[in-house]
Amino acid sequence: MITILRMGHRKDRDHRASMHVALVGRALGADRIIFCGEQDDALVERVNGISRKWGGNFSASYSQSYRKTLRHFKGTKVHLTMYGEPLEKKAGEVRKKRQILVAVGSEKVPRDVYEMCDYNIAATNQPHSEIAALALFLRECKGQKTYAKKFPRAKVRVFPSKNGKCVKSYK
Amino acid sequence: MITILRMGHRKDRDHRASMHVALVGRALGADRIIFCGEQDDALVERVNGISRKWGGNFSASYSQSYRKTLRHFKGTKVHLTMYGEPLEKKAGEVRKKRQILVAVGSEKVPRDVYEMCDYNIAATNQPHSEIAALALFLRECKGQKTYAKKFPRAKVRVFPSKNGKCVKSYK
Numbered sequence: 001m002i003t004i005l006r007m008g009h010r011k012d013r014d015h016r017a018s019m020h021v022a023l024v025g026r027a028l029g030a031d032r033i034i035f036c037g038e039q040d041d042a043l044v045e046r047v048n049g050i051s052r053k054w055g056g057n058f059s060a061s062y063s064q065s066y067r068k069t070l071r072h073f074k075g076t077k078v079h080l081t082m083y084g085e086p087l088e089k090k091a092g093e094v095r096k097k098r099q100i101l102v103a104v105g106s107e108k109v110p111r112d113v114y115e116m117c118d119y120n121i122a123a124t125n126q127p128h129s130e131i132a133a134l135a136l137f138l139r140e141c142k143g144q145k146t147y148a149k150k151f152p153r154a155k156v157r158v159f160p161s162k163n164g165k166c167v168k169s170y171k
Numbered sequence: 172m173i174t175i176l177r178m179g180h181r182k183d184r185d186h187r188a189s190m191h192v193a194l195v196g197r198a199l200g201a202d203r204i205i206f207c208g209e210q211d212d213a214l215v216e217r218v219n220g221i222s223r224k225w226g227g228n229f230s231a232s233y234s235q236s237y238r239k240t241l242r243h244f245k246g247t248k249v250h251l252t253m254y255g256e257p258l259e260k261k262a263g264e265v266r267k268k269r270q271i272l273v274a275v276g277s278e279k280v281p282r283d284v285y286e287m288c289d290y291n292i293a294a295t296n297q298p299h300s301e302i303a304a305l306a307l308f309l310r311e312c313k314g315q316k317t318y319a320k321k322f323p324r325a326k327v328r329v330f331p332s333k334n335g336k337c338v339k340s341y342k
Contacts, residue, residue: 016188020300027297054297083329083336088315114334123306124318125329126198126225129191135294135303136310144259144311147295158254158296163285165254 001099002030002141003073004134007066007113008106009037020131021104022047026058028138029146030102033058036066037106055154066103070116075099077117080133081109084120091140094119102137104130172270173201173312174244175305178237178284179277180208191302192275193218197229199309200317201273204229207237208277226325237274241287246270248288251304252280255291262311265290273308275301 004025009018018040022033026047035043039062047060063069070077076097094100103113114120123136138146151157159166175196180189189211193204197218206214210233218231234240241248247268265271274284285291294307309317322328330337 020302023297023299024303027295027299028303050298083332083338085331085333086318088318117334120332120334122329122331124198124320125331126194126322127221128194128198129302129306131191131300131302132195132199132306135300135306139307139310140315147257147259149295151297158293160256160293160296161254161291162256163288163291167254 002138003101004030004033005066005069005101005103006033006035007037007103007109009035009040010106011038011040014106015040015043017106017131018043019046021134022060023050024131024135025138026051026056028135029142029149030138031058033060034063034069035060036063036069053155055151067112067116070101070103070113073101075101076119077101077103078119078121078137079103079109079113079117080123080130080137081105081114081120082122082125082127084122087121087123087137087140090119090121095141102134104134106130173309174272175201175204176237176240176272176274177204177206178208178274178280180206180211181277182209182211185277186211186214188277188302189214190217192305193231194221195302195306196309197222197227199306200313200320201309202229204231205234205240206231207234207240224326226322238283238287241272241274241284244272246272247290248272248274249290249292249308250274250280250284250288251294251301251308252276252285252291253293253296253298255293258292258294258308258311261290261292266312273305275305277301
């Protein structure tokens, strides 16, 4: 079970980035996301709406305190940061854990997050994107099979197409 | 050589997402990005500034027409889209090409892009993020070694750290 913890969400500035974090988590096999920072019910509802439409069990919720969430989480806590240890070296270890929380920050991440987590992991030590870092982390943890994850009870499904769009809707 | 073509950039709405696309491309081993859509000199300059500071040869430029850019590109053209064929099945083929252009859209991608490209490739057929799709595409094309890419002439460098930040500046 993989939980994503999106820290420091700002309602106006991060709506799109936080949505992308959630969608990437869902598409690549995480199980749920907890948003921290400013409360944003519309965002939570939009993510859950995507799950209802596109299938699967991914769910979103809100927590007032990332500290409490980290403290009470029973399992392995991973913080994704460009300052951390190489993803390609650590993925093998993390992959074996059964309960994983992946903490993903927005701009500035408070110091204590680095200490509260069991791993600080970097998908390259270059500046890029928390959305990409999460995608790469899930890819390395789950392997290529994660691309073919099934989403039961979908109302809409896309079928691979060479140069067009093949979308089917189900009642 | 890998060129990223970021299509349909909107100055106000996409500044952050387009920046992330560029940074992900740079960090994971692409060589340059061409922005299309609204001209945004500040964005081009910001990306080139990152390269000057963090090293390497990644560069950004602007083109008025994605159609012209696609038409004149000599090499293999790949469009990343959730409607395409599975990344995990196509990466092996694409990996062998020497000149690759990766087209990445914003919201709505015009129909002719699907036809002008040699491949339409999906990193899952689920809705998520063009930033993540690009990261996963580069990861599958380049393999895990892309995480350890070197960036010569960096003025700032991050060294992996278990639970802190280790940053060195060079004159």
